[in-house]
Amino acid sequence: MKKFFWFNLFFIFFINIAAAQSFNLADQIKQYQQIGKDANTAVESNEDIEDSQSNDNSGQSLFLSYESAPARVYAGEIFPITLKAIITRDDYEKISTHLANSDKFRILNLNSQWEKDQNGEYYTNTFYLQALNASSALPEFVTELISADTVIEETALRGADIEVVQIKGDAKFSRVTARSLAVKNEATSKFDDKSLVVTLEIESTYGNLRELNIYNGSINEYKESPSLQSIEYTIIVPNYMKSIDFTYFNSVSGDFQSVLVPLNIKSDDLSTHTDLNPKENKFKFYKDILFAVLGILGIVIFIFKRYKIALIVSFLLFAYLFYANNPFNQGVVVKDSVIRVLPTEKSSIFHITDGDLEIEILARKDGYVKILLPSGRIGWVKEESVSKN
Numbered sequence: 001m002k003k004f005f006w007f008n009l010f011f012i013f014f015i016n017i018a019a020a021q022s023f024n025l026a027d028q029i030k031q032y033q034q035i036g037k038d039a040n041t042a043v044e045s046n047e048d049i050e051d052s053q054s055n056d057n058s059g060q061s062l063f064l065s066y067e068s069a070p071a072r073v074y075a076g077e078i079f080p081i082t083l084k085a086i087i088t089r090d091d092y093e094k095i096s097t098h099l100a101n102s103d104k105f106r107i108l109n110l111n112s113q114w115e116k117d118q119n120g121e122y123y124t125n126t127f128y129l130q131a132l133n134a135s136s137a138l139p140e141f142v143t144e145l146i147s148a149d150t151v152i153e154e155t156a157l158r159g160a161d162i163e164v165v166q167i168k169g170d171a172k173f174s175r176v177t178a179r180s181l182a183v184k185n186e187a188t189s190k191f192d193d194k195s196l197v198v199t200l201e202i203e204s205t206y207g208n209l210r211e212l213n214i215y216n217g218s219i220n221e222y223k224e225s226p227s228l229q230s231i232e233y234t235i236i237v238p239n240y241m242k243s244i245d246f247t248y249f250n251s252v253s254g255d256f257q258s259v260l261v262p263l264n265i266k267s268d269d270l271s272t273h274t275d276l277n278p279k280e281n282k283f284k285f286y287k288d289i290l291f292a293v294l295g296i297l298g299i300v301i302f303i304f305k306r307y308k309i310a311l312i313v314s315f316l317l318f319a320y321l322f323y324a325n326n327p328f329n330q331g332v333v334v335k336d337s338v339i340r341v342l343p344t345e346k347s348s349i350f351h352i353t354d355g356d357l358e359i360e361i362l363a364r365k366d367g368y369v370k371i372l373l374p375s376g377r378i379g380w381v382k383e384e385s386v387s388k389n
Contacts, residue, residue: 061089062145064157067124069138072163076177076208077251078108078130078226083141083157085114085123092145092152097125100156102139104164106130108226128226130208131164138162167249169256174214176248178207178229181259188263192378196239197341198263199348203230206251214246218348234341234348237263291317333357333371337385343368350379361386 067082085095095114099107107129114123129138138159145153167177185201199220202209209229210222217235224230237244244261298314301307333339335355340347343365351373363370368380 062087062153062155064143064155066160069160072165073131074165074177074249074251075131075167076211078128078206080126080128082124082126085143091147093147095143096146097141097143100140100142104133104135105139106132134166135164136161169247172245172247174246174248175211176204176207176209177251178204178248179252180205181207181248183259183261186261189266191236192376194239195236198235198237198244200233202233220348236350288321291321329361331359331361331386333359333381334385337381339379339381341379343380
């Protein structure tokens, strides 16, 4: 009986263990099945995000995906995105792409052409974008197949997730974000007796150089390609400044980098660029006094000696003084006139009149008039903007 008892006890024990293992195995199988379903769902979801979206996938022959795209960029930075297109039809003439929902990005090469890979299996295209504002996703890329100026198929690629990092700099920050920045040339001259005019030629790579702001200067000329930007920038600074110091944000190193530009003042004060205010020119002041004294002396000589030549010389001297300081050089610059540093269309603008402004006319050149403002500053305006008093 004891042996039978122990036999039954061990039999029941083993049965329970086997049952428990079978239940665990069933649970594991259910878990693996569920994981498999979730994985399939995730793959399908990822394919929906990565691949192109068409209104009707049943006849789709244009498939888009990202070949490369950054997950994180800085505000203002220019960055590349490469798209991949697989096309299973050949009745099209060209491929066209544009952006949708792109208010937070600027594209630099919208007309970039699609190119086949070496094996001719798919197309690629690299677009260069600039992040304008904070955003969590890239714009939507809409690509069309065109034949005989008619869109025969259109596909949209959803915007991939992206983090746009905002940059906050100090007072020296020039608002430029770039991989590199360099000042290629500098030219400094006297603008008037209190100011210097500085022209800088600056280059950057993958940067928003168009937004450069140093001492509230202005852009004379700007050129850009997706990878290289160049600018000619003019600023007016106090004459005691010895250098220009500013910073830009380096998108490669992720920090602010300083740029120091020593100012080398040219001695050519009589150039178009740098003539001084004639009213504050000491040489002119002493010259006028000398001519006035000589004119008075000539009159005195004529009175006592009756030398007519002395009277003629006095008349000529006073005529010159009258001409050099006469009120006929006064004029009015009309409202909304653009006053430039140089007499050229691309020259820096330093003032726009908000009403009629009385000025003194100093010179004329190439359709421009050199004027002296009531503030003592000198500039150039187009002739049609000036009328005589």
